[in-house]
Amino acid sequence: MNNFIGIVGTNSDNSTNRMLLQFIQKHFADKANIQLCEIKDLPAFNKPEDRKAPDKVQQLSDKITEADGVIISTPEYNHSVPAALKSTLEWLSYTNQPLIDKPVMITGASYGRLGSSRSQTHLRQMLDAPELKARIMPSSEFLLGFSLQAFDEEGNLKHQNKIEELEQIFDDFVQFVDITNQLVKTNHSPKKQTKSFSWEDN
Amino acid sequence: MKIVGIVGSNADFSYNRLLLKFIAKHFNQIVDVEVLDIQDIPLFNQSNDQTNSEPIQRLNRKIMGADGVIIATPEYNHTIPSALQSVLEWLSFKIHPLDGKPIMIVGASYDVQGSSRSQLHLRQVLDAPGVNAVVMPGNEFLLGEVHRAFDENDNLKDKETIQFLETCLKKFIRFINVVNVMDSPEGMKDLSSTEDLHATGKIETTIEDIDMLADDWVEQASDKTKAVEGDTYVKLDRGVLTVNQLNYFLKSMPAELTFADSNNQFLYYNYKYEDEDMLAARRPEQVGNPLANCHPERAFSSVAWVIQQLRNGKEDVVRTHVPTHGPDKFVVHSYQAVRDEDGNYVGINEYVKDIKPIIDWYLEQTGQQLTGGEVDAVSGATSKVDTVSGATVKDN
Ligand SMILES: Cc1cc2nc3c(=O)[nH]c(=O)nc-3n(C[C@H](O)[C@H](O)[C@H](O)COP(=O)(O)O)c2cc1C
Ligand SMILES: Cc1cc2nc3c(=O)[nH]c(=O)nc-3n(C[C@H](O)[C@H](O)[C@H](O)COP(=O)(O)O)c2cc1C
Numbered sequence: 001m002n003n004f005i006g007i008v009g010t011n012s013d014n015s016t017n018r019m020l021l022q023f024i025q026k027h028f029a030d031k032a033n034i035q036l037c038e039i040k041d042l043p044a045f046n047k048p049e050d051r052k053a054p055d056k057v058q059q060l061s062d063k064i065t066e067a068d069g070v071i072i073s074t075p076e077y078n079h080s081v082p083a084a085l086k087s088t089l090e091w092l093s094y095t096n097q098p099l100i101d102k103p104v105m106i107t108g109a110s111y112g113r114l115g116s117s118r119s120q121t122h123l124r125q126m127l128d129a130p131e132l133k134a135r136i137m138p139s140s141e142f143l144l145g146f147s148l149q150a151f152d153e154e155g156n157l158k159h160q161n162k163i164e165e166l167e168q169i170f171d172d173f174v175q176f177v178d179i180t181n182q183l184v185k186t187n188h189s190p191k192k193q194t195k196s197f198s199w200e201d202n
Numbered sequence: 203m204k205i206v207g208i209v210g211s212n213a214d215f216s217y218n219r220l221l222l223k224f225i226a227k228h229f230n231q232i233v234d235v236e237v238l239d240i241q242d243i244p245l246f247n248q249s250n251d252q253t254n255s256e257p258i259q260r261l262n263r264k265i266m267g268a269d270g271v272i273i274a275t276p277e278y279n280h281t282i283p284s285a286l287q288s289v290l291e292w293l294s295f296k297i298h299p300l301d302g303k304p305i306m307i308v309g310a311s312y313d314v315q316g317s318s319r320s321q322l323h324l325r326q327v328l329d330a331p332g333v334n335a336v337v338m339p340g341n342e343f344l345l346g347e348v349h350r351a352f353d354e355n356d357n358l359k360d361k362e363t364i365q366f367l368e369t370c371l372k373k374f375i376r377f378i379n380v381v382n383v384m385d386s387p388e389g390m391k392d393l394s395s396t397e398d399l400h401a402t403g404k405i406e407t408t409i410e411d412i413d414m415l416a417d418d419w420v421e422q423a424s425d426k427t428k429a430v431e432g433d434t435y436v437k438l439d440r441g442v443l444t445v446n447q448l449n450y451f452l453k454s455m456p457a458e459l460t461f462a463d464s465n466n467q468f469l470y471y472n473y474k475y476e477d478e479d480m481l482a483a484r485r486p487e488q489v490g491n492p493l494a495n496c497h498p499e500r501a502f503s504s505v506a507w508v509i510q511q512l513r514n515g516k517e518d519v520v521r522t523h524v525p526t527h528g529p530d531k532f533v534v535h536s537y538q539a540v541r542d543e544d545g546n547y548v549g550i551n552e553y554v555k556d557i558k559p560i561i562d563w564y565l566e567q568t569g570q571q572l573t574g575g576e577v578d579a580v581s582g583a584t585s586k587v588d589t590v591s592g593a594t595v596k597d598n
Contacts, residue, residue, distance in 0.1 A: 011247045013248075013249035044244070044284065044288070045285070046213065046241075046285070047213035078294055078327045078333055080287060080327050084288075086287050090283065122323060125323075126281050129279035131279065
């Protein structure tokens with residue numbers, strides 16, 4: 001069984017994105033081991049000279065490196081990705097770059113009808129940047145709109161059609177992870193090259 | 203005009219900070235730019251509201267007190283840095299100082315793309331309902347390969363880049379004026395009621411009973427008054443010309459001339475070029491219109507202000523320069539009071555001219571040079587007038 005981690009894309013105490021990941025973790029327990037990771041306690045990125053990852057960043061980074069795949073669930077703040085998640089990705093890109101070639105699935109929940117569509121688009125563009133270079137699962141989008149009303153008391157998604165949509169995407173992701181990791185394994189050297197990318201020496 | 207420049211980076215060394223500092227220094231004759239850092243603003247956290255902390259309140263006050271804001275954004279992973287994102291989250295959570303605020307975006311980054319992607323993201327963020335800023339369209343100022351852009355004195359090396367930056371900045375000043383007139387905030391008095399821009403009154407020379415908005419107002423009015431034309435002679439002070447000669451003479455004037463009478467009715471222009479070829483567009487069918495119909499409503503206050511200066515004898519001429527034609531034209535609009543023998547105001551002569559050819563000729567003849575940089579073209583008393591010009595054809 002694959003080992004995934006789910007990154008909660010917010011530092012807020014209450015988060016429907018956290019609920020969504022908790023549901024995914026529970027609902028797909030027979031398909032993958034999913035560990036949830038918080039970004040709450042990470043320091044704010046400030047481009048330190050020494051390019052050294054603070055402990056908490058290092059811990060997250062290690063988990064990503066060990067995982068077969070990563071699920072990121074992003075809120076939408078002002079039509080974009082929240083600062084807390086941007087900061088996390090800045091740390092990762094600036095230090096160990098663990099997301100390079102890592103299979104990633106994006107989900108998102110928002111209070112309004114659009115379900116974080118705009119921030120998911122931004123997140124895709126970000127993960128495509130040369131220092132992140134994740135393998136984002138293409139042609140898939142899981143948008144959870146009206147997220148405050150989407151869960152029942154047990155934290156399960158209320159609407160069956162949303163659950164089915166999620167199951168479909170999750171199955172795709174499990175396959176996508178296997179294929180991508182095989183591909184990446186057989187192509188070791190390009191990975192080394194991209195690893196060394198830095199804007200400063202460019 | 204007071205502008206704050208927000209450094210979109212919290213790094214100890216930031217090219218975007220250098221860029222804003224350069225703008226503040228190099229263009230200090232044009233505008234007053236105060237550069238603000240965001241290093242002491244904490245990372246946004248919905249569960250830990252720090253809106254009332256001093257750094258956020260300080261930023262809030264500075265923005266509220268400014269006429270406009272310039273944001274200089276780096277590009278981190280194809281988007282704006284978390285530090286800037288965080289500031290905008292604070293400024294859209296419990297307080298909304300950017301609501302309705304004119305904003306200009308600039309950006310510097312390592313890539314040749316020069317922060318183009320993050321600037322697009324920033325536009326989208328500023329457009330979100332909680333922020334609701336008014337971002338100047340177009341005029342993308344992208345400084346790519348920024349590590350090669352500054353000299354050892356932190357000045358931009360490339361002359362053309364500086365020139366373009368100046369064009370953007372001047373447009374921004376005009377943009378702020380337009381936004382201000384549009385919003386007409388409490389602080390700024392709407393002067394439009396001081397002039398009868400709809401020409402509802404009448405003076406001795408007003409040609410009555412003809413629809414001022416008619417496309418053929420000129421034909422109707424000349425029929426009604428049996429106006430002379432062609433080879434008929436008219437006596438002038440001092441000379442005698444045929445109407446044709448008078449026409450040729452006026453068209454040969456090295457400027458676009460427009461006359462509106464003291465009733466604020468547009469009566470004449472030296473129709474030599476079609477509107478698209480004019481510096482300040484006029485169309486034949488507009489002649490006869492009240493001035494209100496020649497300007498967008500947001501400019502009424504400024505138009506009225508100009509006419510008041512002339513009518514009340516405060517000024518004989520009010521000038522404004524219009525940089526929107528690009529760096530290759532020095533376009534000046536002059537609003538000249540027209541008065542009778544006794545000094546009574548009888549109307550306005552607006553003459554519009556690109557003075558660059560004359561300046562170039564003069565410099566060449568005398569061997570002198572324009573030094574640039576020191577020339578203050580936009581600021582000061584004419585800021586109210588800026589919105590008048592360029593708006594003389596009303597498209598709706
Ligand atoms: C500063 C701020 C900006 C927000 N902007 C948006 C927005 O642009 N679009 C949106 O759908 N919700 C917005 N929200 C509301 C919710 O936070 C958002 O829908 C979020 O995705 C909910 O996810 P969460 O439950 O995991 O926090 C905003 C909230 C804050 C505090
Ligand atoms: C985490 C991180 C991500 C970056 N991503 C990009 C990028 O996507 N595009 C780019 O042109 N430069 C990128 N850069 C390089 C910046 O352009 C460079 O650091 C620049 O100096 C930032 O502006 P500043 O000096 O004002 O902070 C990145 C830098 C960092 C630290």
